Amino acid sequence: MQDKKDFPQQAGLPPATRRQFIGGVGALVLGASLLPVGMRAAHAAPKQGGSVRFAINDGAQTDSLDPATWQSSFTQVVFGGTLCNALTELAADGTATPDLAESFSASDDLKVWTFKLRQNLQFHDGKPVTANDVIESFRHHMGPSSSSAAKALVEGIADIKDGGDDTIVFTLTGGNADFPYLVSDCHLVVLPAKDGGGLDWARGVATGPYIIEDSQPGVSVRMKRNPNYHKPGQPYFDTVEFVNIIDVAARTNALLTGEIDYMVDADIKTLKLLERNAEIEISKVSGLRHFSFSMNTSVAPFDNPDVRMAIKYAIDREDIVNKAFLGNAKVANDNPVAPQIAFAVNPEPVHSYDIEKAKEHLAKAGLTSLTLDLSVAETAFPNAIDAALLFKEHAAKAGIEINVIREADDGYWDNVWQHKPFVGVDWLGKPTCDSLFTTTYASNAPWNDTAWKNARFDELLVLGRAEPDTAKRQAIYAEMQQLLHDDGGALVIAYALFIDAMSKKIGHGPIGNMLQCDNFRMAERWWLA
Amino acid sequence: MHPGILSNPLFRTILARLGSGFVTLFVVSLIIFAAIAVLPGDFAKKTLGRAATPETVANFQKALGLDQPAIQRYAIWIGGAVTGDLGLSFSSGSGTPRTVTGIIGPRLENTLFLAGITALFAVPIALTLGIVAAIRRNSWLDKALNAATLASISFPEFFVAYVLMLLLAVKIPVFYSLARITPDMGAVEIFQRIALPVLTLSFGIIAHMMRMTRAAIIGLLAHPYIEMAKLKGVPPWRIVLRHALPNAWAPIAAVVAFNLAYLIVGVVVVEVVFVYPGIGQAMVDAVRTRDIPVVQGCALIFAASYILLNLLADIIAIATNPRLAHPR
Numbered sequence: 001m002q003d004k005k006d007f008p009q010q011a012g013l014p015p016a017t018r019r020q021f022i023g024g025v026g027a028l029v030l031g032a033s034l035l036p037v038g039m040r041a042a043h044a045a046p047k048q049g050g051s052v053r054f055a056i057n058d059g060a061q062t063d064s065l066d067p068a069t070w071q072s073s074f075t076q077v078v079f080g081g082t083l084c085n086a087l088t089e090l091a092a093d094g095t096a097t098p099d100l101a102e103s104f105s106a107s108d109d110l111k112v113w114t115f116k117l118r119q120n121l122q123f124h125d126g127k128p129v130t131a132n133d134v135i136e137s138f139r140h141h142m143g144p145s146s147s148s149a150a151k152a153l154v155e156g157i158a159d160i161k162d163g164g165d166d167t168i169v170f171t172l173t174g175g176n177a178d179f180p181y182l183v184s185d186c187h188l189v190v191l192p193a194k195d196g197g198g199l200d201w202a203r204g205v206a207t208g209p210y211i212i213e214d215s216q217p218g219v220s221v222r223m224k225r226n227p228n229y230h231k232p233g234q235p236y237f238d239t240v241e242f243v244n245i246i247d248v249a250a251r252t253n254a255l256l257t258g259e260i261d262y263m264v265d266a267d268i269k270t271l272k273l274l275e276r277n278a279e280i281e282i283s284k285v286s287g288l289r290h291f292s293f294s295m296n297t298s299v300a301p302f303d304n305p306d307v308r309m310a311i312k313y314a315i316d317r318e319d320i321v322n323k324a325f326l327g328n329a330k331v332a333n334d335n336p337v338a339p340q341i342a343f344a345v346n347p348e349p350v351h352s353y354d355i356e357k358a359k360e361h362l363a364k365a366g367l368t369s370l371t372l373d374l375s376v377a378e379t380a381f382p383n384a385i386d387a388a389l390l391f392k393e394h395a396a397k398a399g400i401e402i403n404v405i406r407e408a409d410d411g412y413w414d415n416v417w418q419h420k421p422f423v424g425v426d427w428l429g430k431p432t433c434d435s436l437f438t439t440t441y442a443s444n445a446p447w448n449d450t451a452w453k454n455a456r457f458d459e460l461l462v463l464g465r466a467e468p469d470t471a472k473r474q475a476i477y478a479e480m481q482q483l484l485h486d487d488g489g490a491l492v493i494a495y496a497l498f499i500d501a502m503s504k505k506i507g508h509g510p511i512g513n514m515l516q517c518d519n520f521r522m523a524e525r526w527w528l529a
Numbered sequence: 530m531h532p533g534i535l536s537n538p539l540f541r542t543i544l545a546r547l548g549s550g551f552v553t554l555f556v557v558s559l560i561i562f563a564a565i566a567v568l569p570g571d572f573a574k575k576t577l578g579r580a581a582t583p584e585t586v587a588n589f590q591k592a593l594g595l596d597q598p599a600i601q602r603y604a605i606w607i608g609g610a611v612t613g614d615l616g617l618s619f620s621s622g623s624g625t626p627r628t629v630t631g632i633i634g635p636r637l638e639n640t641l642f643l644a645g646i647t648a649l650f651a652v653p654i655a656l657t658l659g660i661v662a663a664i665r666r667n668s669w670l671d672k673a674l675n676a677a678t679l680a681s682i683s684f685p686e687f688f689v690a691y692v693l694m695l696l697l698a699v700k701i702p703v704f705y706s707l708a709r710i711t712p713d714m715g716a717v718e719i720f721q722r723i724a725l726p727v728l729t730l731s732f733g734i735i736a737h738m739m740r741m742t743r744a745a746i747i748g749l750l751a752h753p754y755i756e757m758a759k760l761k762g763v764p765p766w767r768i769v770l771r772h773a774l775p776n777a778w779a780p781i782a783a784v785v786a787f788n789l790a791y792l793i794v795g796v797v798v799v800e801v802v803f804v805y806p807g808i809g810q811a812m813v814d815a816v817r818t819r820d821i822p823v824v825q826g827c828a829l830i831f832a833a834s835y836i837l838l839n840l841l842a843d844i845i846a847i848a849t850n851p852r853l854a855h856p857r
Contacts (some may be wrong), residue, residue: 060814061632061806062620062823069620147589217632218814219709219806243709246813247801249691253706254804257698260707410568 002506045377046507050528051239054517055251055260061218061242065204067187068141068148073264073516078221078242080186081520084206085230087115087134088184090431090519092512094340096180099208100129100190100230110466112174116185117166121230123192124205131162136193140201150187152439152446172488175466178432178472186520209524218244225525236527255280255501262502264516268328274501281504286330288338288429289496291381293374293391296421296487298451301370305487310361310370312491314355314395321494324386325368329494335486336427336436338495342512343433343477347485358398369399375416377407380424388424418449425449425490430516433477434465441484450489457483505529540846546843550836557832558610561825590780593619606825614827619819629826633811637830638805640800643726651731652738652785659742659781664769666747673690678736690802697725708803723839726803730796734788743783745777767856779846786842794831 029312051197059074067084089099098104101115117340121129138160141148148154156172165168176481182188190207204212207230210223222241229235231438243260245251251263266274266282275282295302295311302308317331334351337344362370376388385406392402407416417423430436442461443453457480464476484490498516507529512519518526573589590596594605607617615629662671681689698706704724714722749755750773758768797809808827815823 060818060820061636061811062618062627062814062818062820064620064627144584145588147585151585214711216806217712218811243804245706245804247804249708250802250804251689253694253699257702257706259705408681421763 010361010364041323046233046236046527047529048233048236048238048527050237051241052237052262052506052523052526052528053241053243053260054522055121055243055245055254055263056517057244057246057248057251057265059218059242059246060100063217066201067189067191068146068150069136069151070187074242074244076186076515077517077520077522080189080525081208081517082210082240083204083208083212084186084189084191084224085208086184086189088118088180089521090181090184090190090512090514090523092510092519094342094431094512094514096184096431099184100134104180106177106179106468108468110177110179110468111172113170113172113179114163115168115170117168118230119166121207122213122228123207124226125192126228127192129190129207130193131164131166131168134190134194135160135162135363136199137190138188140191140199141187148187150185153182153188153435167312168372174462176434177465177468178434181432182435182521184431210240214241220244231524235524237523240523252501253257255406255503258503261506262500262522264498264500266499266501268326268499271326271328271499279504281502281506283498283500283502284328285500285510285511286338286340286495287498287499287516288341288427288431288514290332290336290338290427290429291329291384291387291496291499292336292425292427293388293491293493294417294425294449295489296422296449296451297453297493301365301372302421302489303316303518304365306361306365307367307370308487310358310365310398311372311395311400312351313354313358313361314398314400315391315491316394316491317351317493319353320387320390323390324383325494325496328497328499330497332492332494334490334492336429336440336482336484336486336490337433337477337481338429341431341433341436343474345478345481351485353394355398358395358400362399370400370420371401371403373403373405373420374422374424375405375407375420376424377409377412377416379409379412379426380407380417381426383497384426402502418447421451433480434461437461438465439490441490452487452489454483454487536701539598542847543844546840550840553836554829554832555602555607557836558607558829559603561828561832562599562606565821565824565828584730590783606822610826610829615829616822618823619821629822633808633826636806636808636811639805640793640796640809642731643723643796643805643807644789646723647730647734647792650727651735651788654731655735655738656742656781658735660746660769660774660799662739662743663746663750663773664765668751671743674739676738681732682736683734686729686733686798687802689732690725690799693725693728694802697728701736706803708805710805723805726796726799726805729799730792734791738781738784738788742777742781745780746773749773750774775849778849779842782842782845782849783839786838790835790838793844 024212029456041047056074056077058072060072063072063075065079067080070080085099087099088096088104089095091102100117100121102118104113104115106113117129117131117134123129124253129440138154138157141150141154142157146469156174156176157170158173161171170179170510176182188340192200192205204215209226209229209231211226212221214222220241220243220267225235225237245254245263246396247265248265251260252267252270254260255263256277269284274280295308297303312334321327321329321331333346335347358375362368376384378385379481385404388402388404392404395402417425430439437445438461440447441452441457442448443458460476460480464473464480467473467476500517505528506526508522508526512521540848573586573593573595582812586768594602601786606616613630615633618629662674665671694706697704702722705722706725707783708726710719710722746769755768755772758772763772794809796807797813799805799812800807800810808830812824812827815827
């Protein structure tokens, strides 16, 4: 959390690269003009009433109410965040706080977690929420024949039991201090159990702030307020409608003509025009998502740490952020842990564009020049091809010649990523150090696309997961981030921003900076000002 | 069956065309299946997302029957399609089958509705303008119509769509920029909502049909029998309507059929821009989410529409020109 100063947009200021931010008076003037609006929205008291339409961009006619299938942000926001609740939720500040659970506690070794349900919780049809509903909701994703998107998340759960008195007891295969974060995942929402076992997800009956009125998959979902919602005062809107608009120009036009009140993913190419509209607020929030070029450390020349270091110094990240992302991203420092994640640090020395150091490391590796193939496609991450071409220019000055290979978008994640040695990657991020490292950077991680194997790192990962002492965990995760930064194969270029546009009629508090759409819960947290 | 019908050359020709239509459809179904089979990317992985573990992918493939050989999968698919069963969407969960026909059905209805309204609006205008242009050949009106239609054909559809949206929804808000229609809307609102897509589509197809009509009639006007009619003192409009038009139906029907087929299969761009829930968008969604049964179903319906509409055009051509029923 200590690097907030690098992220001025969190204080309501416009995005600015560090250079602009320090030197640009214009940026400050613009910031001052935007500030009162943000403060007005943030400080006005929420009030009930009205209806609102949100436009999301990746719904499909095959969208299902089955939580095991929620892959798109449409299903995750609409069903996960608006129809349902999980035991915990990600608050706007990124902490995992109780939601359906009233409280949770762990055994000393962090292996047994006990969650106590709130009193008088009920589903949309009036049935009370019981421990059995929670257990079936988790079992839905578990088991050898599961094809759930959340299967990997629940792998560490050895057993779930009804502890009596509205408590649920999870026994894990190993200690995990981040378990409350894990159960906040939108797939692990609580739905009614069927009589005789199984999960009754098909009726669309859940516990969330809104009840489905009409759902046309791929088109729109209309919902009305849940009068028996467990959070006092919330939600604020009478009705919400989520409209699926894939085309960004159509989304923008719909916002301009008042057909919708909010659009996800504004077009950065026309953002300047949209910003001029006095009726529209642009929200820029840095999320967990980040973009990297991944080097496979098990093949030459990337198996040499000095070569990796030379490459890390041969890229001008600020130039890429300015030109390829038009300023709508934050420079990263070869650390995949985004600054708002608990225990994040900014490892020293900060990797900046330094031709001399790049050459120095090349010399250490016994090389005077180097030729590399870099595989990218537009799906690798937005504007990845532009970023790769800029990188080619930067690296050439350090004697590193990069051949940018443009791969097909189709099948990129199957045939290129984890197959070619040097590729562009779009990471959606994970809310904790542990989940990020376990899935991506541990030696046996399923997406260890850098094939990086570090015994010390693996050892620390297990220690950190089961360490109850916060100060000790901080030290463990700091060391792990330093290891990744100094030795890892991921050249992390930048953290992305969620850029959304909305009508100024919408009021909201601080917007969550982990997941899209206010950590998926905008329908519950926002109101009509 | 009455023996007289089979000896009727018109009927025999229609039957033969119908047969060849089925053969074409069969070949197309093979091509669709093969083309989708060689698409890069693993369907299970795409559906489950990058987070899927190899084990999850294997479970999923088994559940969908993707572990079976391609020939067997084709046989099951085409066997079902013949009886109107296009199979189950990959989005079917355990215990909740979702049929492809159930997914495509409402979308196809929407598309046919939009195509029908557009055709009702565009075809009469196109034919009238074509006839007027042919009668007033080389007049300023003809030249103006030619220039206008050439321009409207030349602009890409999405450009026309965005210009119309800017003018008629943003600057002068008479219509809506989103064409979402729901069952509870009244006729007036439905009209306002689909006005812009109908206009956009009409720009492209009116031009095409009008120019074809004009060309067909002008081609006929050079014939000796028209010359004869002129010498007899028949007024020009009557020459066109009574003497030329009946012989021009074949090419006009062909171009109208082509444009109607386009309205069903080719309106993806318009559907995306105006967020109209039609079958084109359904197919784009399905390709994006790798829902192969839906992609195949859409492709088959598209192929069938083309074949059927061309068949209709052929039949009209034969009916208006009996010589075509006796191929030499």
